[in-house]
Amino acid sequence: VGPFAAKLDTTVEMERHRLVTDAVHSVRIPSGGASNNSNSTTGGTTEPARICMQILHAGRYAMHPFAVSASATKSPISPFPARELSLTGIHDTTSDFVRCAALAKQAGYDGVEIMGSEGYLINQFLVTKTNHRDDEYGGPDFVNRMRFAVDIVRETRSALGSDFIIIFRLSMLDLVEDGSSWEEIKILAQAIEDAGATIINTGIGWHEARVPTIATSVPRASFSWVTRKMRDEKIVSVPLCATNRINAPHVADDIIARGDADLISMARPFLADPDIVRKSREGDVDDINTCIACNQACLDHAFIGRTASCLVNPLACHETELSVEEDSIPPEERLTIGVVGAGPAGMAFATTAATIGHRVVLYDKSGEIGGQFNMAKRIPGKEEFHETIRYFRHRLSKLERAGKVEMKLGTEIQFSDMEFLGDVEDGVDRWIVAAGVDPRIPPIPGLDHPNVLSYIDVLRLGKPVGRKVAIIGAGGIGFDVAEFLLHHDDNADHDLTADETNGDEFLQEWGVDRQNETRGGLAEPDDSVNRPKREIVLMQRKAGKLGAGLGKTTGWIHRATLAKSGSVEMIGSVSYDKVDSDGNLHITVGKGEKAARRVLDVDNIIVCAGQISKKDLEKDAAGTELEEKVYTIGGAYEAGELDAKRAIDMGTRLALKIHQKDVVPGNHRFQAGQGPEEKMFAVLKRFT
DSSP, rough: OOTTTOOOOOHHHHHHHHHHHHHHSSEEEEEEEEEESSTTTTSSOOOEEEEEEEEEEOGGGSSSOOEEOOOOOOTTOOOOOOEOOOOOHHHHHHHHHHHHHHHHHHHTTTTEEEEEETTTTHHHHSSSTTOOOOOOTTOHHHHHHHHHHHHHHHHHHHHOOOOSEEEEEEEEOOOOOTTTOOOHHHHHHHHHHHHOOOOEEEEETTTTTOOOOOOOOOOOTTHHHHHHHHHHHTOSSSSSEEOHHHHHSSHHHHHHHHTTTTTOOOOOOHHTTTTHHHHHHHHHHGGGGOOOOOOOTTTOOOOOOOOOOSSOOOOTTTTTOOOOHHHHHTTGOOOOEEEEEEEEEHHHHHHHHHTTTTTEEEEESSSSSSTTTHOOOOOOOTTTHHHHHHHHHHHHHHHHHHEEEEEETOOOOOHHHHHHHHHHHTSSSEEEEEOOEOOOOOTTTTTTTEEEHHHHHHTOOOOOOSSSSEEEEOOOHHHHHHHHHHHTTTTTTOOGGGGSSHHHHHHHHHTTOOOSSSGGGGGOOOTTTTTTSSSSEEEEEESSSSSTSSSSSTTTHHHHHHHHOOOOOESSSSSEEEOTTTOOOOEEEESSOOOOOEEEEEEEEEEEOOOEOOHHHHHHHHTTTGGGGGGEEEGGTTOOOHHHHHHHHHHHHHHHHHHHHTTTTTOOOOOOOOOHHHHHHHHHTHHH
């Protein structure tokens, strides 16, 4: 996969895996109507948890210069071209899969999942798009192209016997040109079952596919119909597993109940909340920290060699350095902490600090928690942010009932309040300023015209916007505002939640063949779905591609959404000259001799030109007795594209250390260190 990526091909590595398998097997899972306590060995029948290890060979997706594939091709998502595997290389790689599975069994795994989908190595052998061979592993005969996959499963089963689970993740919908046909998929499924697979999991889309498959803009369970099609046609008798954008227990229950699949696969939801299954079993679903499918801290990190984590749960993959244990702070070290601002950073700090034993008073001038998330949840495709607000609301309510948090919404804190509350008996020991940001207003003549609005006017205050719009600024907020104005129904009586989005419309809009009758499952996108509601000009000062700083694995989706609408003009290298008395925006595009002046005749101009940190309370504290007690976090500490990942991480990490004497303002920013893999990725990037 990449430098320093996890692997298993030695007995030394195998022994390390025992730590994982022993931990999993120590957990007892209730069977049927057994006790709700997942660790209980009484009160009902239980059995040990099971664990399977996924074996993946990236093929041409490898992020290193020694990539291999079925043929010599280059992936559009890796900078390194792949060389063609020789026949000896194919046989050796087959043996490597088998050896890895054997070591997994020795390590205590109950089974393995062989990754045959998502465009990785095995998948690359299956389709003519990437397999140009003319030997027994290629050519027009699909039996040859599937030989590699079938050999791996058959030889693994032969080596490990019948008492070992083999899951094969089979690409049932490639979503790329020249992908597998449905007939080929059925042939492969039957062959994989005959070769000894225990379970077949559903793979959806190659990583290079130009159809979103796992991002937050994909409606929940949008692809379970693919598994249902395989199940209904009774192609195989082994259990079938559905996957992709299944992030909540009730979504999984619905898939099983309507017969789409026998099993459910989830990955990122366990980063967001490792206790999702236990909480579901105990009926405490509001306490589940739901995966919002943003990819910002998991996949985006993985593709640059950074340790994967989770935007809504920064403890993920950092459990050895970050631990939130209830009342873990000794009583003599517990503090009373005032938190100003109930946005992402403030909520994260408050819940963490209160959980470990501090007393927290949470203030916000708004009557609701959530801060900038209350704007984000309104963006089409970001409905999952409703869930994050719900989670924090539930956590804060539980902590408030326990006497650990006092909520004071609708309360604006001034510096004089901080001074008073710090002086009274049992007053505030520390202040956390998480007041967020204000929109940056660029110095453009005429920007005070009534036709000019800020993104807050549009997303939070709901001010009316005309049909022709110019947007100043093409960062994350500019793109969000453009998508909101492009698709938002001004006549709707409420903003959609994640459960209310329309999966069928999504598939039509992005050109997915619901019958899976075309190769790769692609169809012509239906332009009649989600017709644009406005004409938009989106601009930025910088030259080059708009949205270049958006998420590594999701930025293309935002750009494609706007581009395929046909109603958004994206312009770079723009100078904003003035807003005239009619509310029109005068701009200059380009520099020097190539510069061209334009007048944009629009109904409204929306300013999305960045943010300014709210540092008033920090500045007021400077030089006073409170200076050493005021800590600024989140957007108030550093403004930049409303970075919720950084805000939640910063709030969580500071909460765990705030009681330490050496943690003082100016020395209160803590973050994960750069690992060797990330450093190596940076070095390799220089040669591409």
